Amino acid sequence: MNTDSAPGTQHAKRPDASAGTAGPPALALRGLVKRFDQTVAVAGLDLDVPTGSFFGLVGPNGAGKTTTLSMATGLMRPDAGTAFVLGHDVWSDPVAAKRLLGVLPDGLALFDRLTGAQLLEYIGRLHSLDRELAQQRAAELLDVLDLADAGDTLVVDYSAGMTKKIGLACALIHGPRILTLDEPFESVDPVSAATIRSILRSFAANGGTVVVSSHVMALVEQLCDHVAIIAGGQVLSSGALDDVRGTGSLEDRFVSLVGGHRELGEGLAWLRQSPG
């Protein structure tokens, strides 16, 4: 179902766990609001992410994607509204909600004076894995993400792409049911991107829910079965990918909802090279 919504529409309903047999959505966001001084980053946002979906969050710069994901995963407290993870309120029942979540935030701060292997073991232990299991999963994740050779290197010395991959490994180590990833392919080389894509596809194929934010429409169309277009801190359209994009491309739909780019016209004349 494509749920185009008028800006300003707000609801404050709990996700209905008894509706149908499918249970509550993986993520249910209800009336989320966040302001930073005069800036309204998220303006009464409602969104359901179906369990088992591969969900893409797209929107222009400053649309409120990162702020929304931060509130949805308990990293940032909303000014108003609620976020439910498989029916658990992120703020009133954080332990249950966070156990189900694996989160790769934008601009992730890691304990980067640890080696990759130490960091993963530490994160695993924070999630109550015993030492042996944490070490075993750490080694497997390092291997699958082509970081095995960097397992004994301090994370502070990792490249941007390696840091993204170790962040993904941290999000996966406790075996979450829902992965939320803010720009997971940014700074990642094509080979590593293919590795990440195959991990995410396999996670979703095995019943997990994946939520990614991305600016790359082609990637979202390739990976996701559901999508939401966000602008101005609100959902302009959401639903199954085919319903949202209709007969055109996702980019066409995005541009028609959000607006096209401005022609340069006579601007930046000083950048034009004079011949000779």
Ligand SMILES: Nc1ncnc2c1ncn2[C@@H]1O[C@H](COP(=O)(O)OP(=O)(O)OP(=O)(O)O)[C@@H](O)[C@H]1O
């Ligand atoms: N910590 C903050 N302090 C002040 N303003 C903020 C803060 N975080 C976000 N904003 C503002 O809130 C709005 C939404 O930002 P947000 O980062 O959520 O958008 P986004 O869709 O993730 O953008 P991008 O695609 O550029 O990463 C922007 O106007 C941004 O400047």
